[in-house]
Amino acid sequence: MIRVLLVDDQQLVRAGLRMLCQSVPDMEVVGEAADGATAVRLAAQLHPDVVLMDLRMPGVDGITATSRILAQRPSVRVVVLTTFDDDDHLYPALAAGACGFLVKDSSPDELLDGVRRAAAGDSPFSQAVLRRLVEQAVRTQAMRAPTQAPQGITDRERDVLALVGLGLSNPEIAARLHLGVTTVKTHVANLMTKTGNANRVQLAVYAATGPRSGENRG
Numbered sequence: 001m002i003r004v005l006l007v008d009d010q011q012l013v014r015a016g017l018r019m020l021c022q023s024v025p026d027m028e029v030v031g032e033a034a035d036g037a038t039a040v041r042l043a044a045q046l047h048p049d050v051v052l053m054d055l056r057m058p059g060v061d062g063i064t065a066t067s068r069i070l071a072q073r074p075s076v077r078v079v080v081l082t083t084f085d086d087d088d089h090l091y092p093a094l095a096a097g098a099c100g101f102l103v104k105d106s107s108p109d110e111l112l113d114g115v116r117r118a119a120a121g122d123s124p125f126s127q128a129v130l131r132r133l134v135e136q137a138v139r140t141q142a143m144r145a146p147t148q149a150p151q152g153i154t155d156r157e158r159d160v161l162a163l164v165g166l167g168l169s170n171p172e173i174a175a176r177l178h179l180g181v182t183t184v185k186t187h188v189a190n191l192m193t194k195t196g197n198a199n200r201v202q203l204a205v206y207a208a209t210g211p212r213s214g215e216n217r218g
Contacts, residue, residue: 002119005048006032007039007065008081009057013104017052020108027115036060036068043069043076050118051078053098055089063089067096077118082129090129091136099199100124101133117169123200127167133201134165134208153194160187164200165207 004021006014006029014032021027030046033039037060043051051069055062066078079100080093090101102114103126114124125133153161156177163173170184177184188200197203 002027002050002115003030003048005030005042005051007051008054009034024112036062036065039065040068044072050115051076053078053080055080055082055086055093063092063096066093066098070097079114079118087132090133094201101129102126103129125201130167130204133205137205137209157187157191161191161207165204
């Protein structure tokens with residue numbers, strides 16, 4: 001059973017999310033919060049597996065709440081629910097440790113799949129959000145000195161990295177490259193270690209902003 005904590009300052013949004021999560025047998029909504037301070041307190045008390053986090057809330061916002069929750073309970077998976085005018089908040093939320101980003105108008109199936117993927121250790125994100133994150137990261141990276149490619153990345157890992165950057169899931173990457181899903185998971189884990197990225201979303205951003213494939217082949 002996946003324990004879910006809902007965090008949004010709009011009661012109607014929380015009610016819709018609760019109905020959706022409780023409509024499936026593998027999820028349980030253990031609590032709701034209308035602000036970040038309450039979210040931090042409930043996360044400590046209720047031990048959720050996944051937190052669905054709004055970013056813009058009165059008082060303690062979603063970015064600060066994400067950082068505080070993960071400081072207390074690093075194993076919690078925080079999935080940000082964003083709108084299309086939240087661009088300024090996306091990269092800070094990524095830096096705070098959010099593992100995934102979904103738009104609020106995602107389909108019910110996409111949202112439920114995102115919760116399941118997050119609970120399983122994956123990093124769900126809507127392709128539109130990923131593009132905005134990458135664009136923002138590229139703008140930031142353009143003002144910095146180029147970075148050296150990490151040593152030891154294999155050609156196959158570069159293939160996987162490129163597809164992670166396109167937003168493909170592990171099963172999709174496995175099908176595209178004719179690999180087993182377990183093999184893809186291993187490649188992704190190795191890439192996170194070699195590039196110093198803590199989660200899949202950061203790795204996807206790195207795929208767009210890091211050194212190009214022609215540099216330092218391992």
